[in-house]
Amino acid sequence: MTGTPLVELRDYRVSFGKTMAVDGVSLALHPGTTLALVGESGSGKSLTALGIAGLASPAARLSGSLRIDGVEMLGAPERSWRALRGPRIGMVFQEAMGSLNPAMRIGAQIAEAIAAHR
Numbered sequence: 001m002t003g004t005p006l007v008e009l010r011d012y013r014v015s016f017g018k019t020m021a022v023d024g025v026s027l028a029l030h031p032g033t034t035l036a037l038v039g040e041s042g043s044g045k046s047l048t049a050l051g052i053a054g055l056a057s058p059a060a061r062l063s064g065s066l067r068i069d070g071v072e073m074l075g076a077p078e079r080s081w082r083a084l085r086g087p088r089i090g091m092v093f094q095e096a097m098g099s100l101n102p103a104m105r106i107g108a109q110i111a112e113a114i115a116a117h118r
Helices: 045-052 078-084 106-116
Strands: 007-016 019-029 061-068
Touching: 007 045, 019 045, 045 061
Parallel strands: none
Antiparallel strands: 007 019, 007 061
16 A cells, blocks of 8 residues: 555554553554454454544553554644544444444444534
8 A cells, every 4th residue: 555544553552560451563544445453352452442542541551653644643642632533533332332323324323423523
C-alpha cells in the first residue's frame, strides 16, 4: 500500500506494572481497507483497540508508536484525542447488541454517529 495509513502501530506495547499485556503489535490500516483484530480471549485485542481510540486506562503504560493520519498520538494531550473521537475514530465495544440497534442497518448507524460529531 502507498500513502499514509489512517492508523499505524509499530512495536506497540501495553503494560500494567511488570505485566506485559500487549507485546510488540505492528499493523497499518490504509484508506479503503478492512482490518480485523482477532485472537483468543485475553490476547490483548480490546487493549489494542482502546489504545487506538485513546481510551486506555490511566494505569496502562503504552510504548512504541501509534500514528493516526501520520501524527504520533502516544503521549498526546486529551484535547487532541477529543478532536479525533467521533469524526475520525469510533469503537463498538463487545456485546454489540447493547451498542447497536438490531432494527437499523449498520451503515445507517455509523453514518448517524459520524453526523452527530460533525
